[in-house]
Amino acid sequence: MHRLALGRFTDFIDISDEERAALDAIAGPPCDVPARGVLHRQGSEIDRVYWLGEGWVSSGVATPGGLQQIFKIHLPGDFVGVPSMAVTRAFETLTALTPVVVRPILVEDIGKLFAQQSRLAAVLFLCVQYERVMLMDRLTSIGRSRAIARLAALLLNLYDRLRSIDPAQPPTVDLPLTQSELGDLVGITAVHVNRKLQELERQGLVARQRNRVDLVDIEGLRRLADLPQYQLRRD
Amino acid sequence: MHRLALGRFTDFIDISDEERAALDAIAGPPCDVPARGVLHRQGSEIDRVYWLGEGWVSSGVATPGGLQQIFKIHLPGDFVGVPSMAVTRAFETLTALTPVVVRPILVEDIGKLFAQQSRLAAVLFLCVQYERVMLMDRLTSIGRSRAIARLAALLLNLYDRLRSIDPAQPPTVDLPLTQSELGDLVGITAVHVNRKLQELERQGLVARQRNRVDLVDIEGLRRLADLPQYQLRRD
DNA sequence: CGCTGTGTTGACAGGTCTCAATATAAGTGG
DNA sequence: CCACTTATATTGAGACCTGTCAACACAGCG
Numbered sequence: 054m055h056r057l058a059l060g061r062f063t064d065f066i067d068i069s070d071e072e073r074a075a076l077d078a079i080a081g082p083p084c085d086v087p088a089r090g091v092l093h094r095q096g097s098e099i100d101r102v103y104w105l106g107e108g109w110v111s112s113g114v115a116t117p118g119g120l121q122q123i124f125k126i127h128l129p130g131d132f133v134g135v136p137s138m139a140v141t142r143a144f145e146t147l148t149a150l151t152p153v154v155v156r157p158i159l160v161e162d163i164g165k166l167f168a169q170q171s172r173l174a175a176v177l178f179l180c181v182q183y184e185r186v187m188l189m190d191r192l193t194s195i196g197r198s199r200a201i202a203r204l205a206a207l208l209l210n211l212y213d214r215l216r217s218i219d220p221a222q223p224p225t226v227d228l229p230l231t232q233s234e235l236g237d238l239v240g241i242t243a244v245h246v247n248r249k250l251q252e253l254e255r256q257g258l259v260a261r262q263r264n265r266v267d268l269v270d271i272e273g274l275r276r277l278a279d280l281p282q283y284q285l286r287r288d
Numbered sequence: 289m290h291r292l293a294l295g296r297f298t299d300f301i302d303i304s305d306e307e308r309a310a311l312d313a314i315a316g317p318p319c320d321v322p323a324r325g326v327l328h329r330q331g332s333e334i335d336r337v338y339w340l341g342e343g344w345v346s347s348g349v350a351t352p353g354g355l356q357q358i359f360k361i362h363l364p365g366d367f368v369g370v371p372s373m374a375v376t377r378a379f380e381t382l383t384a385l386t387p388v389v390v391r392p393i394l395v396e397d398i399g400k401l402f403a404q405q406s407r408l409a410a411v412l413f414l415c416v417q418y419e420r421v422m423l424m425d426r427l428t429s430i431g432r433s434r435a436i437a438r439l440a441a442l443l444l445n446l447y448d449r450l451r452s453i454d455p456a457q458p459p460t461v462d463l464p465l466t467q468s469e470l471g472d473l474v475g476i477t478a479v480h481v482n483r484k485l486q487e488l489e490r491q492g493l494v495a496r497q498r499n500r501v502d503l504v505d506i507e508g509l510r511r512l513a514d515l516p517q518y519q520l521r522r523d
Numbered sequence: 524c525g526c527t528g529t530g531t532t533g534a535c536a537g538g539t540c541t542c543a544a545t546a547t548a549a550g551t552g553g
Numbered sequence: 554c555c556a557c558t559t560a561t562a563t564t565g566a567g568a569c570c571t572g573t574c575a576a577c578a579c580a581g582c583g
Contacts, residue, residue: 114428117514122428136424139417144424167413168406174413175402181416182374188423189371189379193349193357196430196475200539231561240431242540247563263548279352435571466529477572482531498580 072173079162080104083154088229092147092155093134099143101157102134108153109229112136112145113237121237124188126150126230128214135181138163150229190281195240198279201249203239206278208259212268224268307408314397315339318389323464327382327390328369334378336392337369343388344464347371347380348472356472359423361385361465363449370416373398385464425516430475433514436484438474441513443494447503459503 068076083106086092092103095114103110110133113123124145127133137143138160167174194203208226216222228235232250233243241249250266253259258274260267268274303311318341321327327338330349338345345368348358359380362368372378373395402409429438443461451457463470467485468478476484485501488494493509495502503509 114424114516116428116432117516118432120432122424122431124424124427136417136420139414139421144421164410167410171403171406171409174406174409175399178402178409178413178416179374181413181420182371185371185416185420185423186374186379188420188427189349189357189359192359192423192427192430192475193351195427196357197351197353197355232563233561240427243561244541244563245539248539251563281352467531468529478529479531479573480571483571486531 068173068176072170075166075170075173076104079166080156080158083156086149086153086155088149088152090149090153092149092153093137093143095143095146097143098141099134099137099160101159102132102138102163103147103155103157105129105131105133106154106156109150110153110155111148111150111230111234113148114145121234122240123234123237124191126211126238128211129218132158200239200241200245201252202278203241204235204246204249204253205258205274206280207235207239208266208268209271209274209278209280212271224271226266226268228264228266230264303408303411307405310401310405310408311339314401315391315393318391321384321388321390323384323387325384325388327384327388328372328378330378330381332378333376334369334372334395336394337367337373337398338382338390338392340364340366340368341389341391344385345388345390346383346385346465346469348383349380356469357475358469358472359426361446361473363446364453367393435474435476435480436487437513438476439470439481439484439488440493440509441515442470442474443501443503444506444509444513444515447506459506461501461503463499463501465499 081101086108092110093099105127107129110127110131111123112125112127112133113121115121133155134143134145134147137145194206198206211226211228212222212224215226230238231243232246236243236246239246250259250261253274254261256273258268258270258277260269316336321343327345328334340362342364345362345366346358347360347362347368348356350356368390369378369380369382372380429441433441446461446463447457447459450461465473466478467481471478471481474481485494485496488509489496491508493503493505493512495504
């Protein structure tokens with residue numbers, strides 16, 4: 054039994070050796086992308102998704118107003134670029150935040166996968182539903198809570214996901230993101246990000262040095278973020 | 289060839305008679321729900337999703353802060369309650385906004401569907417991806433645009449979807465929603481909804497009478513909403 | 524007829540954005 | 554290694570958007 058990471062903290066699902074092999078078979082060779090490199094840009098033609106092996110990737114769009122909205126920070130193990138499958142031209146821009154290793158998977162091969170591995174197909178289906186749930190969470194977060202709570206939620210989210218990849222992960226997040234990009238994530242201005250980070254620090258919830266954020270008072274952060282907790286359906 | 293409506297304006301996909309029959313076979317008998325009735329409440333156990341035949345259904349959650357966030361207004365043809373499949377307890381509360389007719393589909397039967405109708409499974413997969421894209425759209429809308437633009441976008445969205453169900457749909461939306469619920473949709477206060485609706489009216493973009501909104505200047509509304517347009521991948 | 528939910532209006536407070544200036548860090552080429 | 558350039562972070566002042574609270578109007582409904 055292997056484990057397949059497709060999304061967030063707890064979203065791991067056991068898959069059989071055969072299923073793992075089927076995935077392995079359709080995934081192309083590992084491919085390096087330098088930091089700040091672009092996997093694909095919104096509006097371009099798409100024939101593949103990517104299986105993220107190493108590094109961080111952001112998924113977002115540029116808005117007509119000149120601003121940007123980042124939907125998700127992808128961590129190792131994630132499939133990236135999947136939402137763009139549904140439309141003919143890429144919906145999102147995928148940017149490497151760090152040096153990255155990905156394996157491409159052609160969209161047509163995923164079709165074959167559905168035909169041959171129906172259980173795996175169902176699992177993928179559920180994973181996407183889970184992503185949908187996470188997006189709804191973001192939506193309520195942005196729509197119904199303050200900037201500082203959203204920042205806290207973001208930090209916790211990243212920390213929890215890093216820890217689910219490596220249980221030894223210390224309570225620290227080393228962000229390869231500018232404050233401007235943090236703002237694009239939580240839907241506020243870079244200037245405001247700065248002020249609210251300072252407020253988190255003043256309240257003793259985090260400590261900062263350069264791009265590193267230490268989560269000093271995790272319980273306090275969770276209280277501030279006020280996150281719901283979900284339990285996944287395991288087949 | 290039949291057409292299967294799963295989401296928004298343009299998201300129709302041709303399915304074969306056999307596939308249609310397979311869907312029909314697992315769907316339970318039509319079931320009436322009165323206006324303001326609840327299909328399921330967040331946190332309750334879930335074993336089914338619903339195929340909406342007639343009426344409007346809202347999908348949303350109550351936030352810890354006492355507010356509410358509505359994710360989507362479902363129109364006839366939509367599958368509702370699907371995101372809750374991914375978690376053991378219902379993520380969302382489904383409320384009938386009008387008298388409603390639904391056909392229940394058991395989650396376990398969807399598993400069978402995946403095994404037997406792999407093409408249909410792939411289509412469902414893409415539909416969910418599309419829903420994900422729509423959610424990302426909402427996210428950027430709420431995160432990066434003004435309340436008035438979001439209201440305009442909401443009205444256009446409903447109008448476009450109504451028109452895709454019935455091409456004869458006049459440029460009018462009869463909302464079975466209170467202003468408070470409109471606020472829950474776009475992430476603002478009921479009071480603010482009121483003011484911004486008046487502003488839309490003052491600008492000559494809409495006319496209002498009771499719960500009915502006439503889209504007077506659709507082009508103007510689209511300019512204000514500043515929506516992107518997508519083209520769906522047709523298998 | 525009085526309830527009750529909803530819509531409307533006003534005054535005010537607070538959050539967030541914009542613009543602009545400065546400080547700091549990170550690169551770059553000499 | 555240093556001077557220079559550029560990107561990012563920080564800070565302040567002011568305007569705008571949105572939320573809160575409270576009052577009132579209006580409709581449907583018993």
